[in-house]
Amino acid sequence: MGILAEFSGPESLKAVAAELRQAGYARFEAYSPYPVHGLYEATGRRRTLLPWLVMLGGTAGCLAAILLQWWTNAVDYPYIISGKPPFSLPANVPIAFELLILFGALAAFGGVMVLCNLPEPYHPLFGCAEFRRASADAFFLSIDAADPLFDLKGTADLLRALGAASAEPYSRPQTERRVPGYVKATIALLLAAALAPPAYIAQVRFSRKSSPRLHLVLDMDFQPKYLPQQHSPLFADGRAMRPPVAGTIAAGAAIDDAHLLRGETGGQPAELFPMPVTMELMERGRREYDIFCATCHGLTGDGDGATSQVVVLEREEPKWIRPLSLHLPTVRSQPAGQLYQTIADGVRTMPSYASQIPVEDRWAIILYIRALQRSREGTLNDVPEELRKQLESIHDDATSYDDQN
């Protein structure tokens, strides 16, 4: 609360402001419908800090722009443009300039808001009907009751003596209009609803999901094209996938050899190989086995390949199912055709290798597996005469090596 006095014009307002200051009043304020030069100075207050704020803002904007361009284009993701160095200042000037202006302007606007204590939705003066003319054509001066020299009668008399046309007390209205509860509830509800999207984003960001991520913009996820096995009204048979034209065959589709392609003879797994067994095929089998099979089944077929070693020794996965040893009696007794079907179609946890290993190579691998299996039953007598000596010397070396350790 306080006293509001009306004066005739800017000059008298300036004079009164100076008088009040002389008299020792501190908490008074002059109001005019347009900026009156000299009035603020007459109230004896310090010049505003705003220019410094704007300078700070502008400097911050310029530095931020340089830093941003340096970090993004020269350090984090260096762009080479026309052979220029990644950080080339002249090309960074436009952005630095614009951000200098932007931050400076934001500082000017934000500064005037903060320094003027705006927005200020309520002020006791808004309750005075006369004060509404202050923004059109009237000149007012108010003295706050909190001023140490304030005295309801004395101050009003002083103002009248200084030429005030009127000097009336003003105060906060006794009955205040409160914001209704439903308005508050609605605002609270809207604020809570506004939290939902960031909460969802955070939940997605920090949790694992097996379903595909939420895709707001579908881009090319859905294309107007036929996928395999789809229906198409364009053809009489309703199939989008077209059978070959009558009288033609697709490349690679000509051979229908149950033994070679499916490892069958007479509906049963084949015992024999569909091709001549040669040393060349054996070598090829060894090479392919070492590439595709050895990682799990081991180089000697004991089921102790590198994958198995890593999983058992390092990860200690309790659920790991060891690859089968190829030397188990159940595997040894399998006919060649069954081994072929295992490679081609997969079995238990072993997937099909049909897409990686061509048909001939699968038979070559089976031949090599047969050799590995046979090697476990062999005796020295099976070794050709001229190689026995060599084998014995290797054995001796190995034994002496073991003894030394």
Next chain:
Amino acid sequence: MSTIHLDDNMTQLPARRARLVLGKADCAAVTETVCAIVEQKRTPPAWYAAFAVSLAATGMFFASIGYLIFTGIGVLGNNNPAFWAWPIVNFVFWIGIGHAGTLISAILFLFRQRWRTGINRFAEAMTIFAVACAGVFPAVHVGRIWLVYWLAPYPNQMDLWPNFRSPLLWDVVAISTYGTVSLLFWYLGMIPDLATLRDRAKSWWRRSLYGLFALGWRGSAGQWHRFEWAYLLLAALATPLVLSVHSVVSFDFAVSQLPGWHSTILPPYFVAGAIFSGCAMVVTLAVPARGLFGLKSLITMRHLDNMNKLILATSMMVGYSYAIEIFIAWYGGNPYEAFAQLNRALGPYAWAYWLMIACNVLVPQLFWFRKCRVNIWLMWIIAVLVNVGMWMERFVIIAASLARDFLPSSWGMYKPTAVDVMMLVGSFGLFFTLFLLFCRFLPMVAMAEVKTVLPRDEREKSD
């Protein structure tokens, strides 16, 4: 004093300052004149008619944008080699229009041109609406508009950053800075006037809405002191900004290597052209607005006369730039450059070139004559022609240069489609819709500023 009538502000006398407000020149009269437009119960039928047409065009604008987004960029006439075509012509045109607002509000403020107070508010409004229209075009023209946020530097899963050395990115930063600063400048200047409207409001709704945007302004000495500093500082920031914005827009062209674009004259040439077209748009809008809303006492013939002089001055700068382009094309000795200039004047788009020369260089010469500068109808027609000419200038620069580059094998022609035309017309609809809403609901003239330029002896007679 003198034998001249008090309200004659067109006669120059050294001993007397020309009045900027005619008729009753006190605070109450100014407040009444400006607020009456906003407070009138019955909206003028002309306003409704204009608003209906503008709103329909705005609807067409957004409908064609929707069609463009859902169908694809192929609905526009853009082709190989004219990849930029009309959307960029419209973009540069609208950005240029905006420049006069900042010139009047910031540059003339720094030069202490007191007559600016009558027209600065709606010139600034014009700036903001023009920038809004301009911003739409590059955004919808990128094709996949939903990925337009890729322009912003934000950490992303692609581990990529925008290339800050591309003029196209400078453009994004310059235009968004310009839009923001113009809006702040406009709004800050309007706060005291919104407080006036709040204090005069009769109904609770008006009082609350104007009160909300007036932010509790009371016009205390301390508030005015900071307000004036902020206004001065914003003007000081906006002045180099306005010069930079169209320079940056011109970099989109000048930094490329296309003959007709690759030229150092482009930045000053673009800035002059922008202010030229903007001043013409101010006159185009001011002439009907002052008649329709009874603002002839605040936007006087002296204001329009000054604007027309600005149009004449900037027209000469633009004409000089055209001449220098031709001179450099010959003096520089680059055969491609020479061909590009010849092609503009004599090639397939020669009609656009000569329309541009006629509207931008020849027609404004009429403003040398005082009779033309104070003739309402003539000045309006000239201003509209300047707008046409400035649109043609951008069309010549963009389409004619792209259609005829280095290799004849890659030459082509550009033809607009119906959607192109609908988007251009529709952008005018958006512009006028926003402008009409502004005229009806916001103070069209900066009342507090006009009060400071009233004759001192009359200003304070009000009470």
